[in-house]
Amino acid sequence: MIIVFLEHKAGQIKKLSLEALEMAHQLASTEGISYKAMVIGNEVLSPNPGNYGAKELIRIATNEKLSSDQIASVCFNVVQSLQPKYFIAGLSTLMKGIGGQIAIKTQSSLISGVSAFRRDSGKSIFKKSVFSGKAFAELSPISDKTVLTVMANCFNSTIKSEELATENTMTFGIPSAKIQSIETRLIQGKTPLTEAAVVVSAGRGLKDPSNWGMIEELADLLGATTACSRPVADVGWRPHHEHVGQTGIAIRPNVYIAIGISGAIQHLAGVNNSRKILVINKDPEAPFFKAADYGVCGDLFEVVPKLNQAIKKLKN
Amino acid sequence: MKILVCISKTPDTTSKISFDSSGKKFIEEGIQYILNPYDEWYALVRAIELKEQLGGEVHAIHVGSGSSDMVIRKALAIGADIAFRIDAEPIDSQFTSTQIAAFAKDKSYDLILLGKETIDYNGSEVGSMLAAMLDMTYLSYANKLELDGQKATAHLEVEGGVEVVETNLPCVISAAKGMAEQRIPNMKGIMDAKKKPLEVLSPVPYTPTVEYIQFILPPSKTQVEMIAADDIDRLVSILKDDLKLF
Numbered sequence: 001m002i003i004v005f006l007e008h009k010a011g012q013i014k015k016l017s018l019e020a021l022e023m024a025h026q027l028a029s030t031e032g033i034s035y036k037a038m039v040i041g042n043e044v045l046s047p048n049p050g051n052y053g054a055k056e057l058i059r060i061a062t063n064e065k066l067s068s069d070q071i072a073s074v075c076f077n078v079v080q081s082l083q084p085k086y087f088i089a090g091l092s093t094l095m096k097g098i099g100g101q102i103a104i105k106t107q108s109s110l111i112s113g114v115s116a117f118r119r120d121s122g123k124s125i126f127k128k129s130v131f132s133g134k135a136f137a138e139l140s141p142i143s144d145k146t147v148l149t150v151m152a153n154c155f156n157s158t159i160k161s162e163e164l165a166t167e168n169t170m171t172f173g174i175p176s177a178k179i180q181s182i183e184t185r186l187i188q189g190k191t192p193l194t195e196a197a198v199v200v201s202a203g204r205g206l207k208d209p210s211n212w213g214m215i216e217e218l219a220d221l222l223g224a225t226t227a228c229s230r231p232v233a234d235v236g237w238r239p240h241h242e243h244v245g246q247t248g249i250a251i252r253p254n255v256y257i258a259i260g261i262s263g264a265i266q267h268l269a270g271v272n273n274s275r276k277i278l279v280i281n282k283d284p285e286a287p288f289f290k291a292a293d294y295g296v297c298g299d300l301f302e303v304v305p306k307l308n309q310a311i312k313k314l315k316n
Numbered sequence: 317m318k319i320l321v322c323i324s325k326t327p328d329t330t331s332k333i334s335f336d337s338s339g340k341k342f343i344e345e346g347i348q349y350i351l352n353p354y355d356e357w358y359a360l361v362r363a364i365e366l367k368e369q370l371g372g373e374v375h376a377i378h379v380g381s382g383s384s385d386m387v388i389r390k391a392l393a394i395g396a397d398i399a400f401r402i403d404a405e406p407i408d409s410q411f412t413s414t415q416i417a418a419f420a421k422d423k424s425y426d427l428i429l430l431g432k433e434t435i436d437y438n439g440s441e442v443g444s445m446l447a448a449m450l451d452m453t454y455l456s457y458a459n460k461l462e463l464d465g466q467k468a469t470a471h472l473e474v475e476g477g478v479e480v481v482e483t484n485l486p487c488v489i490s491a492a493k494g495m496a497e498q499r500i501p502n503m504k505g506i507m508d509a510k511k512k513p514l515e516v517l518s519p520v521p522y523t524p525t526v527e528y529i530q531f532i533l534p535p536s537k538t539q540v541e542m543i544a545a546d547d548i549d550r551l552v553s554i555l556k557d558d559l560k561l562f
Contacts, residue, residue, distance in 0.1 A: 067481075069453055093474045097456035100413070100444025109525040110410070112439055125529050130437050134333040137437075138529040178453045182469070182480040192476030198561060222561045240494065241477070246329060246435065247353065247493045249473075255559050265330050269435070276559055279540075289540055294554055298545020310552045315562060 002028055002035035003082060004054065005075060005089035011043030015195055016090030018052055018157035020150045023114065024088045025053045025160070030119050033085060037165065038078055040066060050165035052157055057165040058082075060172065067177040072098040072105075077172040079106040079145065091149040093194075099149050109141035115154040115273075132246060132269035152195060153252050153275070187241060196225035199253045199274075201244060203229035203267075205260020205281065205300055209237035214304045215259060221311045227251070229261045245270035260300050263288025280304065317372030317463070319363040320423070321396065322416055322430035322442065324352040325380060325387045329435060339530035351387040354431020356394070357498040358491035362461055363429050364395040365496060370463065373397050375425075379406050379415045385514065392509035393501035399512070404519035409441035411522050416442070417449035418520040427468070428488040432457050440490070447488040455487060459494035 004024045006017040021037060028035040037054035039045060042061050049057050060074050071094065079087050079102065087102065089095045091113050103110035115136075116127040123140050126148065130137045193199065200219040206212060212226075219226045226242060233243035244251050246266040256274035260281060261267060268291055271277070279292040282299050289295045296303055327333070328348040335342055351360075363374045376396040378388050381403065388399045402415040420428065428450075433440045440456070447454030459478070460471035463485070472479045473492050501509070543550050555561045 093457060093472070096440045097444060097454060100409075100441045100446075101448040101454065103525075104410075104413075104445050104448035110441060110445070111526060112441055127532075130531070131327075131333045132329070132435055132438060134534070135335070136532045136534065138532065140527045140529055141525065142527055143525045178483055179455065180482045182482060184474065184477060184479045186477035190476070194475055222555065224561075243493075250438070255561060269329060278554070278559075289542075291537060292540045293537065295540045295542045296545055296551060297542060303545055303548070303551075306548045307551055310548050311555070311562065314552065314556065 001033055001082065001084045002086045002088060003058070003078060003084040004035060004037045005087065006037050006039045006045070006049060007090065007092055007094060008039065008041065008043065008045060011045055013045055013047060013049070014090065014092070015157075016092055016150070016152050018047075019152065019155040020088050020090045021049065021052045021054060022155040022157040023117075023148075023150050024086070026155070027086065027088075027117060027124065031124065040071060040074055048164045050163045051159050051161060053160040054165050055163070057167045059167050059169045061169050062174065064174075065181075066174065067179040067181060068094055068097050069178045070174050072101045073175055074172060075102045076105045078170065079108070081170070084145065086146050086148055088148045088150065091151050095149045099147055103147040106145060106147075107143060108145035108147045109143040110147045111139050111141060112149040113151045114148050115151045129273055132250070133272040134269075151252060153197065153254060190225050193225050193227055193242070193244065193249050193251050196251070197254045198222050198224035198257075199227050199244070199251060199255070200224045200257045200259070201227035201229065201261060201271075202232070202259045203261035204231050206232070206237075211301075212238070214308060217308050218257070218304060218311075221308060221315070224257070229267050258288055259304060261288060262286045263291060317366060317370045317427070318375070318423075318425050319366060319372065320375045320377055320420055320425045320428045321355065321360045321363045321391070322428065322446075323355045323360065323376050323378050323387070323391050324412075324431070324434045325349045325378070325384050326352045326434050326436040333533070335531045335533070339532060340528065342531065349384075349387060351390050352431050352434045354433060354435070354491060356391070356431075358493065358495040359429040359431050360391055360394055360396065361496035361499050362491060363427075364499070366427075366463060372426075375400065377416055377419060378402070379404060379412045379519075381405055388514055389509050390501065392512045392514070393505040394499055395505065397512065399514045401514060401516050402519050403516050407522070407524055408526055408528070409437065409439050410445055410525055413442050413445035413449060414522050415519050417446055419517065421450060424486075426485045427463075428452070428486070430488070430490055432490045432492045443488055443490040450488070453483045453487040455481060455483060455489045457492045458489050459492045461489060461491075461495055
């Protein structure tokens with residue numbers, strides 16, 4: 001049996017959790033086993049996990065917002081009492097923190113950041129990105145239980161049924177929190193970079209921070225989140241939380257549009273898992289063209305405004 | 317304040333990655349190894365800053381063979397007081413965590429710091445496993461860390477922003493960009509590092525829980541499709557019809 005851990009925000013299930021549910025669905029049908037979802041909290045979930053294939057939802061009822069150490073304890077208890085073959089969750093910030101803890105405390109194997117799996121000689125083999133996107137590793141668990149965390153944008157969740165999941169409540173004594181949350185400062189309005197399906201990113205080629213309007217406009221037109229290269233964040237043209245690359249945030253959108261970024265290897269390390277890459281750069285020798293699917297060699301100050309105009313015209 | 321910093325060595329970012337024909341073994345020939353940047357720039361430097369501020373000791377621990385001594389000396393040159401090397405090539409992240417946990421369990425460290433990930437395996441697994449093995453609290457992806465008595469306050473990178481949290485020492489914390497500024501070792505540091513102790517210890521027994529089947533290189537990108545700079549129609553059609561962005 002598989003347990004899928006669902007993360008939600010005020011009842012809204014995170015996209016990454018639905019992708020984890022999709023992976024569980026595929027793995028369950030490949031191995032001929034069943035899967036159930038679990039959630040912490042009392043909120044009514046949207047969408048209903050039943051629509052995405054989970055016939056049963058285990059609810060750990062609580063009105064409190066739990067800290068990561070408390071969530072780890074709940075997951076530990078669920079795994080200990082139900083003994084699932086796989087415990088699957090999205091590779092979120094939360095899971096980066098507690099995935100290893102759950103694995104160690106439940107004597108499970110851990111494979112984190114799974115992007116695909118295959119079956120070979122009666123074994124499930126899981127694939128993940130290593131060497132900052134320059135290679136993949138295939139791993140197989142040895143323990144009888146395994147914690148799997150799923151990389152974003154790798155499994156397409158689809159609606160499978162109109163049925164709602166049957167809910168069953170489980171109760172555990174939750175230990176008092178060891179970590180106190182003081183405040184959370186969120187950047188308003190945009191999909192976080194790690195979850196964004198489309199990212200429009202710009203670099204030094206923009207020449208001045210006042211030129212970012214056209215980048216933001218393109219991002220708005222495409223429903224994308226904006227990002228930037230390291231030099232631009234370092235000089236303060238753009239906020240640090242927008243920096244993608246080796247030392248910044250590693251992303252994996254469906255489409256990455258890089259404008260005025262040369263494509264230094266440190267930048268590529270954070271973005272080369274993007275499914276499709278479009279590069280706009282005036283330097284024909286820019287290394288980014290070698291990593292791109294589509295390239296425009298031209299002056300961004302001409303190409304981008306014209307592109308924005310054309311998209312606007314079509315959308316109207 | 318007694319701080320342990322876990323340091324790893326990784327191929328330099330610019331390294332060309334390749335594997336032998338079985339796909340099981342990483343080819344080390346021609347690879348330049350460096351101290352993992354997250355361990356060095358952020359975890360180690362912040363540990364040294366905290367020692368400068370509060371007094372105490374900074375210990376560095378590494379799991380690896382004798383070929384790692386160069387990167388360990390660098391950690392000493394930057395300012396760690398003493399280094400320990402568990403003499404074994406890491407097999408997987410749980411191996412590394414097991415070795416460090418066995419070393420640290422009776423040493424009463426106030427704080428264990430490590431980078432948020434290594435730039436080779438990118439697993440972000442060791443800190444989380446280590447904390448569980450030592451039964452310590454774990455804060456991951458901290459880009460700011462302050463200590464006040466027995467209390468640690470950290471800014472953690474979360475989806476779409478930052479969460480400020482507090483916890484009591486001892487704890488394990490993984491460091492992200494911003495926690496400290498990179499320090500370049502000076503000549504005195506490099507000379508001193510030669511005299512600082514580097515103790516070599518034997519590994520504890522370990523049974524693997526995952527099997528590496530093989531490594532695969534990504535398929536090389538098919539030729540990039542170049543679009544003329546004045547062919548906005550084609551560009552729009554790519555965004556609209558091929559990539560379905562609107």
